Amino acid sequence: MRPGVLTVGAVYGAALLLSLAGFGATLWYGVDEPGNALAFGTLIALGELARWGAVPGEREAAPLAAAGALAYALLGTDAGTATTHGVLQIVAVVVAGALAGIVPHLARGHGPGADHVARRILTVTFAALCFQPLYNSGAVVEHLGEGPPYAFFLLLLLCLTALCDAVLAALLLRARTGFPYGPLLRDELRALLGIGSAVCATGAVMALGVAAAGLWALPVLAVPLLLTQVSFRRYAAVRTVNRQTIASLARATEIAGCTPPGHARRVAALSTAVGRELGLSGPELAVLEHAALMHDIGQLSLVDPVEGGATALLPAEEQRRIALLGGEVVRRTGVAAAVAVVVERQADPYRDQPLPARIVRAVNAYDDLAGDGAGAALEALERLRLGTARDYHPDVVECLARVLARGGAGGVTSTIAG
Amino acid sequence: MGVKVIPRAAAVYICCALLAAGACTLPALRPGAATPWGTVALLAALYALCELPARCRILGRSLGGSVPMGTGSFFPVLLASALLLPPAAAALTAVPGSLLARVEEPPAGPRRAWRAAATALAVWAAAQAAGALGSGTALGHGPAAPDFPYALLPAGAAALAFCLALTALDGGIRATADGLPAGAAWRGLLGRALAPHAVHGLAGLMMAVLWRSSYGPAAALFVLLPMYISCWVFAQYHRERAAHQATIRALVQAVDIKDRYTRGHSERVGHASVLIARELGMAEDRLDVVRFAGILHDVGKLGVPTRVLRKDGPLTPEERRVIELHPEYGHEMVRGIGFLGEARSAILHHHERMDGSGYPYGLHGEQIPEFARMVAVADAFDAMTSTRSYSRARPVPTAVAELERCAGSHFDPRMVAALVRALDRHGWQTGVTADETTAAGPPGGRVPPPREESVRTEDPPVRTEAPAARAAENPAARAAENSDVRTEAPDVRTEDPDVRTEHPDVRTKDPEPRPEDSDVRPKERA
Structure with a gap:
């Protein structure tokens, strides 16, 4: 059994139990303020529907649904009158709304992952547990009144909820990929600054808006958030296109016959996996991935292609010359300057190299040497180990061996955050 | 630049x-006026604070394309003040922010003054419209709930008035400063402008409601965060787009590394290609695709x-x-690029x-994609009008003939005719690069409109034939040496030793002969 199965099972089990309890309790005791429940449920369903057209790998594909769910969890007053709905009813409404919105997507064959739904249920429960018991017992209004302190209290709760969500997301990712927890959590926290903060702010303002103006606040506030969603989507789309273009540039060496087919892609995937294992995150990983994709680009400048494209077998001087030529090309692309540095330094002895260049060098050599067949792979690793005196960093080689032992780079490249 | x-x-x-x-704000400054100075100061400070980050290059109007949301992402503050305050006081809130915000081009003084005046007038108009519809009572106060859905009406009227006033004033400055005819201005x-302002109106309404509610101005700030983030993402989007343009250019330059004699050819x-497509009346979004097709061909x-x-x-x-495989290689290479x-x-x-x-594939006529x-046609035209190792550039009329x-x-006669018409209209310059056609901005209008409603300008004015500055040193003998490769196309490669290039930008290359011209010469059948 893989070690992560337990974590994933626990998260799914908790989410399922909560939803069942929510539905059971709601059916048994009936719905408090059905108008509110209906309005928020509809908002959540619509928000999930707006997921339509999402780019794969998008951070928060349904921000409106997330904000609506958080707002319902933190809803205290409705146009001046206190509400009485409890935690379990909140869970039931959120789950029902989400399911109603997701079903059309599932019918068309590309709904959100189960992780996403489970996370939503758990974070909303967390927010509701922090707020509703206190509010329904009257403690909140008694201590904070209904003025500005109340607003800040809501904002504080939402910040806590966002942290909780980041922790949960990193846990799930770790369970799935086996990467170290620290960098994953850092990625998640960094992503909070983007659409995460817009979701939290809208959640708070929806709860306050309904408290001040009644349910009319919901559609009025939904529009700016939808606009934010559109902006994010356009940004994500252009990012994707840029990645595709860089990948095409990387493929140029393959089509020119300089490198074996799929070499750049394999080196990029494996380098990213090794980079994560070594604790890189966010922008560092993006630099590493781009550099790995384009590491052979210098070969385009050669008048005759290198035999088999395996630069690892060339004399050191020649390797360095190709690396410098490659850096020159990379500097002209729109990628960060750090990428060009990595490409330029990929052939230096490891003591002079930055960490990403060490990784690219080792992984490139491995891919050049390994070819096909398990025997060749073991032999390639052995040759890398023999080279750890000067060429390859020992830690990077060991880390590469660990990643390979775990089954290579499977399904990791898509989680890089911007 | 900048005049x-x-x-x-x-x-x-x-x-x-x-x-x-000045006349609009005067009533608020008169001694007897009951101006709520506290609210005015708060809102004015808020607007100024919001506009400040925009000073640090938040986005380029220069990047072209329609810009639905620009630095004006903070208009909700102004619309909220139009709903909350009497007209004269509301107009005042716009002034500090407009004066502080970033100015893209000199002269800064008049631009700032103009922007402050225009924004103040627009806010004043919005406040008048909202006041006429009774926004004061519709927003509620303290524990008294606002009067929804009626409150939407003054908010919508305010947003509409704001938008109308701004566009009218902006059009006026374009007409007077850039000398555009009134219609074009x-x-x-x-x-x-309408759709973004509608969104601003809704956000402004919610700000005003929360401002008046018992939760106070602090709660109203939360409304701004999604707007702020949209604005930030928008800047990111433009940065990434610029990076993408650079990546495309890098692809092209990688070709130049291998094939040194065609520098600049792809961009031209x-x-x-865009000139032809525009002449044929293609939609703007397809023009982009045409340009990429030309650049990457x-x-x-x-x-x-x-x-x-x-x-x-x-x-x-x-x-x-092997050389004739290059279209297929190219197609294979860009297969992964979705857009x-x-x-x-x-390609x-x-x-x-x-x-x-x-x-x-030896396709015929209409079988060939448009x-x-x-x-x-664009490829052949540029090959003839630019200097190659074996032939000097021909003048545009010869190439057209x-x-x-x-x-x-x-060639498709329709495309040729379109190119000829476009050349008549815009002229041709051999030095046009992708930078100028895709990323560069309006070519120095004198006072571009102060906000980011991004005026999409036409292509930069291109000169027609510049007087011959320097002839390309290119021995015709070289071309003759290689004529055996190219003889079968006397039509497109008649060498005229007296033709001097008319284009100042033609780079003179080392005069080595280059065998493959790929572009105009009929395929040699072995």
């Missing part, structure tokens, strides 16, 4: 706007061994076959001929 001198008409116009703005401004083909040369591309002397049939769409088939088919004698026919002669057999 430092303001035309007299614009100066008068700005003065009038300043006077009008206003055209399209309102249509682009992209430009000429030779990207497959990356797959051809450098030794063959740079070979001196005649090519063997074997080498010719290219039709451009991919243009594959740009060497097809109308009579079916082209490659790779974009490919377009790129083929050659194209017209080959129209029907090689």
Whole structure:
């Protein structure tokens, strides 16, 4: 059994139990303020529907649904009158709304992952547990009144909820990929600054808006958030296109016959996996991935292609010359300057190299040497180990061996955050 | 760049706007006026704070394209003040922010003054509209709930008035400062501005409601965060887009590394293809695809061994076959780039001929994709009008005559005719690069509108024939040496030793002969 199965099972089990309890309790005791429940449920369903057209790998594909769910969890007053709905009813409404919105997507064959739904249920429960018991017992209004302190209290709760969500997301990712927890959590926290903060702010303002103006606040506030969603989507789309273009540039060496087919892609995937294992995150990983994709680009400048494209077998001087030529090309692309540095330094002895260049060098050599067949792979690793005196960093080689032992780079490249 | 001198008409116009703005704000400054100074100061400070980050280059109007949300992402603050305050006081809140915000081009003083006056007037108009519909009572106060859905009406009226006033004033400054005809100055401004202002109106309404509610101004701040983030993402989007343009250019430059004699060719083909497409009345979004098709048409040369591309002397049939694979290599290479769409088939088919004698598939007439026919004409035209190792650039009229002669057999006559019309209208310059056609901004209008409603400008003005500055040193003898490779196309490569290049920008290259011209010469059948 893989070690992560337990974590994933626990998260799914908790989410399922909560939803069942929510539905059971709601059916048994009936719905408090059905108008509110209906309005928020509809908002959540619509928000999930707006997921339509999402780019794969998008951070928060349904921000409106997330904000609506958080707002319902933190809803205290409705146009001046206190509400009485409890935690379990909140869970039931959120789950029902989400399911109603997701079903059309599932019918068309590309709904959100189960992780996403489970996370939503758990974070909303967390927010509701922090707020509703206190509010329904009257403690909140008694201590904070209904003025500005109340607003800040809501904002504080939402910040806590966002942290909780980041922790949960990193846990799930770790369970799935086996990467170290620290960098994953850092990625998640960094992503909070983007659409995460817009979701939290809208959640708070929806709860306050309904408290001040009644349910009319919901559609009025939904529009700016939808606009934010559109902006994010356009940004994500252009990012994707840029990645595709860089990948095409990387493929140029393959089509020119300089490198074996799929070499750049394999080196990029494996380098990213090794980079994560070594604790890189966010922008560092993006630099590493781009550099790995384009590491052979210098070969385009050669008048005759290198035999088999395996630069690892060339004399050191020649390797360095190709690396410098490659850096020159990379500097002209729109990628960060750090990428060009990595490409330029990929052939230096490891003591002079930055960490990403060490990784690219080792992984490139491995891919050049390994070819096909398990025997060749073991032999390639052995040759890398023999080279750890000067060429390859020992830690990077060991880390590469660990990643390979775990089954290579499977399904990791898509989680890089911007 | 930027013109430092303001035309007299614009100066008068700005003065009038300043006077009008002064007149609007005056009632609030009179001694007896019951202006709520606390609220005014808070809102003005808030707006100024919001506009400050925009000073640090938040986005480029220069990047072209329609910009639905610009630095004006903080108009909700102004609309909220229009709903909350009497007109004169509301107009005051716009002033500090507008004066502080970033100015893109000199002269900064008049631009700031103009922007403050225009924004103040717009806010004043919005507040008048809202006040007339009774926004004061509709918003509620303290524990008293606002009167929804009626409150939407004053908010909508305020947003509409704001938007109308701004576009009217902006159009006026464009007409007076840039000397645009009145119709062109206003055209399209309102249509682009309405939707964003509607969103601003809703956010402004919610700000005003929360401001008046018992939760106080602090809660109103939360409304701004999503707007702020939209604005930030928008800037990121433009940065990434610029990065993407650079990546595309890097692809092209990688071709230049291998094939040194065609520098700038790809960008010019992209430009000429866009000229043709625009002449044929294509939609703006397809123009982008056409441009990429033109820019990337030779990207497959990356797959051809450098030794063959740079070979001196005649090519063997074997080498010719290798070179003729480049459209297929190019198609394979850009397969993974999703947005290219039709451009991919243009890359594959740009060497097809109308009579079916082209490659790779020997398609006929209408079988050849439209974009490919377009790129083929642009490619041939640029090959003839730029200097190659074996031939100097021909003047545009000669090239056009050659194209017209080959129209029907090689080229689609419709495309040739469109190119000729476009050249008549815009002229041609050999130095046009992708930077200028895609990323560069309006070519120095004198006082561009202060906000980011992004006026999409036409292409930068291109000169027609500049007087010959320097002739390309290119021995005709070299070309003659290699004539055996190219003789079969006397039509498109008549050498005229007296033709001097008319273009100052032609780079003189080392005069080595280069065998493959790939572009105009009919395929040699071995």
